[in-house]
Amino acid sequence: MSRILVIDDEPQITRLLTLLLEGAGHEVRVAADAAHGLHELALSQPDLLLLDLGLPDRDGVEVVRALREWSQLPVLVLSARSDPHDKVAALDHGADDYLTKPFDAPELLARLRALLRRVTPAEQQPVLALGKLTVDLAAHAVTVADKPVPLTPIEFSLLAQLARHAGRVLTHAHLLQAVWGPKAADQSHYLRVHFAHLRRKLRRAGLDEEIIRNEPGIGYRLLVPPS
Amino acid sequence: MSRILVIDDEPQITRLLTLLLEGAGHEVRVAADAAHGLHELALSQPDLLLLDLGLPDRDGVEVVRALREWSQLPVLVLSARSDPHDKVAALDHGADDYLTKPFDAPELLARLRALLRRVTPAEQQPVLALGKLTVDLAAHAVTVADKPVPLTPIEFSLLAQLARHAGRVLTHAHLLQAVWGPKAADQSHYLRVHFAHLRRKLRRAGLDEEIIRNEPGIGYRLLVPPS
């Protein structure tokens, strides 16, 4: 998910952190002192830095300050020092968050998520790619071979439902419920009409293969292209 | 220095916070419950939100979640609840930091500085340039081909919202919330009227291309000029 660099000299802590972070789907690298840490920062370009203050060769605050000369990388300081004065010093020298040991694992992960969320403003929007077809759920945009396809709200909604569960069959009831709400649970010819429109637009946009398939008596499914 | 909104219902706390924050050179506004808080958020467009969780009318987490529908505003939660589970919940619903009461004043200020520091790089360029169009967020000024265009507050606010998220679609609800506050969530013809005024003024100022586009049934977006 994200690449995280841990700078800490205690093997117990780094082992624990590695386990924790990899369990959360992150990619972890470890450096045992400031010198190696700074080297690794430039080399592996991580998405976040998890930093201990008590390093053998240099104070952690120095690491943050050096880093801030050239990078906006989010930094979470993890330290045994609970003195508010230390916290203020670290935060004011460029750290984004400060957690004292012993820490609560779920809280650490949540704070990491908060930092990562903020630093990726160009949010990894859910853009589903299916061969030549692309469905951007957030921007309400659909493209075929990189060319935008103008869809009405209902058409987009139908396609989005299928794309979200690509490959699986969605029943008539499911689609009607999702697009029109509970009142239209039995008006299954709505589906026929709007799927006709949708298929025509996709065809004219250059999608040669019919990827919207009907399962007679059941519902519809979106074919996933062999990749 | 920065404008900070405090949402808390205990007068003792708000008095203390106001003193503390104004002492640090910030501009402070206070709201005593969630409803007034959301209204104030839309109205005064602060730079940061300081939020208590135990509000009389609604839970603070709900406030964050509602806010995150339309804003990236940094949020620091200040709560009496020290249970890690509460922290994780608040952080995962959009809060950026979490501090438990009683808090250490210098630490609070340092954490605020850390949050504000991270949000200012976007504010360092308060002048957005989009082809012939220029939007100065700080000075509330708009120019077309270097000639100023007089806009009313609402018109500017709409344009600023679009410009801040140039290229992306902003839903009716998003725009209404951001400009009029939570009460006007369904009055979507406000948008039609004021966008008509806005488009006319831009047209008469010499903007030949229609850069404010409507996404039928969804909302509006600002076209980014090909660069």
Place this chain on the structure above:
DNA sequence: GCTCGTCTTAACGACATCTTAGCGCGGCGG
């Protein structure tokens, strides 16, 4: 208290979209 600018509300035409209806096709079972 008046004037001016701005916001709200209302009304209307134009246009796109949705709904409804109808027709042809093919598979299936009686």
Place this chain on the structure above:
DNA sequence: CCGCCGCGCTAAGATGTCGTTAAGACGAGC
């Protein structure tokens, strides 16, 4: 063989959304 059902498709009236303009309501400043 023939009627039935589900499906794809198209056409046309109904509905909704949008853009625009104008008139009344409101508030700020003098």
